[in-house]
Amino acid sequence: MDGTLQEFVVNNSDVIIKNWLEEVTEKRKSDYTSSISTELFQSTNREFVNVIFSSLDKQGLTTELDDFSERLINLGWPLSYLTDGLQTFRRVTIDFILSQSEKIETNHFTNVLEMVDNWVDPIINSLVNEYSGNWEHTVSLQRVALQELSAPLIPVMKNITIMPLIGTIDTERAKLIMENLLEGTIKHNAEVVLIDITGVPVVDTMVAHHIIQAAEAVRLIGSTCILVGIRPEIAQTIVNLGIDLGKFPTKSSLRKGFEKALELTGRKITRSKERDQTIEKMMSSLEEG
Structure with missing residues (x-):
């Protein structure tokens, strides 16, 4: 991400996070997360957004992201929670940057989209791969267990x-x-x-x-x-x-x-x-x- 734009995003992370939390909380009323306790939902969201900004600070994917996704997998959270959350985060971030375009050097909508995509897309790809690999491993174990139980002697x-x-x-x-x-x-x-x-x-x-x-x-x-x-x-x-x-x-x-x-x-x-x-x-x- 462009240095000036990255600095601007980091300096305004509190506002971006606030806007993002408001959107995902509003969505929660009608989606699969409605059955999750409010305390767990909020703490997970805070950790999620911290992981996202951690990847920006460290210029790439982090072990924190791997650890976070692994915990969610073990807890049974759906992949859609992560992908929907990241897509919402992408939109909220872009909207905020464009609304503050007079305060930063970039005024090109295309450049903003590209820079935010280069930040968010690798995270989405990593999470999808992590979930897919875990799912395949789980299915493999279940298949073996089922075979052992389906015809015991x-x-x-x-x-x-x-x-x-x-x-x-x-x-x-x-x-x-x-x-x-x-x-x-x-x-x-x-x-x-x-x-x-x-x-x-x-x-x-x-x-x-x-x-x-x-x-x-x-x-x-x-x-x-x-x-x-x-x-x-x-x-x-x-x-x-x-x-x-x-x-x-x-x-x-x-x-x-x-x-x-x-x-x-x-x-x-x-x-x-x-x-x-x-x-x-x-x-x-x-x-x-």
Whole structure:
């Protein structure tokens, strides 16, 4: 920025800041910042405008700007707060300079626009890049977390694992299910894998095809797959679609599927007489009390 113009702006920073604060406060009545507390809004605005003038004093972008934008990102403030605020600041500054043009050497509107743009534009670009990079990083982390949660394989007992599925199954998720199923079956040395579709809202031809493929893949590596969570409406849909699920066991509930898994691994559920007697004594004591 031109030295004379910069000095004029700095010397009149109080007026420019006052005008800017009045405008953003007026806008607040009808935009997304209306839900933010007045104290936080005002303190953030003061810090924001101080950062802007700091970049002017230091002839460029500053670590204060990076720190400020990072804090806002972590607090969940939208990028539009910064971009709208800077655009308002640009307009307020230009209007003030032109209104005081008789006090400074420059009288050319174009020169004023260019000098203020050269001050404000790099700040906008830096903030947009900062937000974009942070957003991409956050989305990447969320995608990884979602993938880990979308097809978990849980070892519940020696040689028995369960994969609970919740939500819609598309082609990408079906691929992930297949990968996790095979890797987990080998890792946990699972003889039986239960795929629980209780939380899958719709089982159409594509979903059934993916499940059959997964079960067949498990069979090829020497394990057994049991499909559990077959609700009546899903059973009817499967029959109407003519889908053959006869190649592997199916059960209506996870409990029944687990009992079948115990049977396939040479185990069964038995009741303990000592435990039953202990429970009876506890109940009797409670009734007497």
